[in-house]
Amino acid sequence: MQLIAEKREQFGKKAKRIRQDRKVPAVIFGPDIDSIPITIDNNEFVRIYREAGETTLVDIAVEGVKEPYKVLIKELQLNPVNYSVLHASFYKVNLKEKTTADIPVVIEGDQEIDLVKKGEALVLTQLNEITVSALPMNLPREFVLDVSGFEEIGDSLTVADLEFDEDKVEVVEHGTEDIVAVLDYATIEEEEEEEALTEEELIEGLEATEEREEGEEGAVEGGEGAAASEDAPADSESSAE
Numbered sequence: 028m029q030l031i032a033e034k035r036e037q038f039g040k041k042a043k044r045i046r047q048d049r050k051v052p053a054v055i056f057g058p059d060i061d062s063i064p065i066t067i068d069n070n071e072f073v074r075i076y077r078e079a080g081e082t083t084l085v086d087i088a089v090e091g092v093k094e095p096y097k098v099l100i101k102e103l104q105l106n107p108v109n110y111s112v113l114h115a116s117f118y119k120v121n122l123k124e125k126t127t128a129d130i131p132v133v134i135e136g137d138q139e140i141d142l143v144k145k146g147e148a149l150v151l152t153q154l155n156e157i158t159v160s161a162l163p164m165n166l167p168r169e170f171v172l173d174v175s176g177f178e179e180i181g182d183s184l185t186v187a188d189l190e191f192d193e194d195k196v197e198v199v200e201h202g203t204e205d206i207v208a209v210l211d212y213a214t215i216e217e218e219e220e221e222e223a224l225t226e227e228e229l230i231e232g233l234e235a236t237e238e239r240e241e242g243e244e245g246a247v248e249g250g251e252g253a254a255a256s257e258d259a260p261a262d263s264e265s266s267a268e
Contacts, residue, residue: 028075028078028079028083028084028085028086029085029086029087029088029095030067030068030071030072030075030085030086030087030088031067031068031071031088032053032055032065032066032067032087032088032089032090033065033066033067033089033090034063034064034065034089034090034091035052035053035064035065035066036064038064042114045066046069046111046113049068049069049070050066050067050068050069051066051067051068051069051072051112051113051114051115052064052065052066052113052114052115053065053066053067053072053114053115053116053117054114054115054116054117055087055089055096055098055117055119056116056117056118056119057118057119057120057121058121059119059121060119063089065087065089067087067115069111069112072112072115073112076100076103079100080100080131080168080169081099081100081101081128081129082099082128082129082130082131082166082167082168082169083099083166083168084097084098084099084120084163084164084166085097085098085099085100085117086098087117096117096119097119097120097122097163098117098118098119098120099117099118099120099126099128099163099166100115100116100117101116101117101118102115102116103115103116120163121163122162122163122164123162124162125160125161125162126160126161126162126163126166127158127159127160127199128158128159128161128166129156129157129158130156130157130158130159130166130167130168130169130170131155131156131169131170132152132154132155132156132157132169132170132172132206132207133169133170133171133172134150134152134172134174134207135171135172135173135174135175136173136174136175136176137150137174137175139175140174140175140177140178140209141178142177142178142179142180142209142211143209147211148180148209148210148211149209149210150174150177150207150208150209151207151208151209151210152206152207153204153205153206153207153208154186154201154204154205154206154207157170157186157189157198157201157206158198158199158200158201159191159196159197159198159199160196160197160199161195161196161197162195165192165195165196166196167191167196170189170191172184172188172189172206172207174207174209177209179209180209180210180211181208181209181210182208182209183205183206183207183208183209184205184206184207184208185203185204185205185206186198186201186202186203186204186206187203188206189206
């Protein structure tokens with residue numbers, strides 16, 4: 028996958044004209060290069076992003092540069108109204124050094140579970156992304172988990188159920204926690220009630236803290252008044268001197 032880019036000379040408010048020409052202002056950055064402002068074709072970028080996401084290497088050929096840059100799409104700024112791309116950032120990777128990336132989790136087969144079909148339960152995804160460390164060319168595009176074989180409440184898949192080459196990819200930060208599980212509605216309602224109780228307890232605790240602080244403030248004010256009266260004679264004496 029390759030994008031063709033032109034070096035950019037317009038910045039700030041002038042970048043509006045770039046977008047009017049159906050191009051995206053962007054930047055290439057990395058630990059071993061100075062940032063390179065560029066522009067890329069909007070349609071081509073959207074097509075590449077849909078295919079590559081943020082975990083697949085993309086080549087960016089910049090005018091005047093002999094070799095294309097190997098990059099990961101690192102950050103997008105979107106228009107909150109129409110979700111058009113306002114700006115894109117590309118991270119130039121070192122192919123010989125491991126990098127960390129958040130790999131999306133894709134759940135398949137959830138609508139094939141009998142409990143879900145009957146409306147007795149739902150599939151709850153607890154981790155939408157898995158953080159991994161790997162060489163750039165070894166980063167997984169996504170983790171796909173098939174849950175069509177789930178039959179009972181409590182069935183789940185954990186990080187340990189992910190399939191990947193452990194010699195090339197290391198999962199970090201997640202341990203063996205659940206990624207996806209089947210829960211019945213009663214369990215979900217109980218969890219919501221527990222959260223509500225916790226919230227009520229928190230409010231009660233805050234009110235008790237406020238009352239205690241008000242009492243402490245009153246005591247402090249009384250103490251300050253006493254201290255002031257005790258200091259008064261001394262001040263009088265010093266002024267007399």
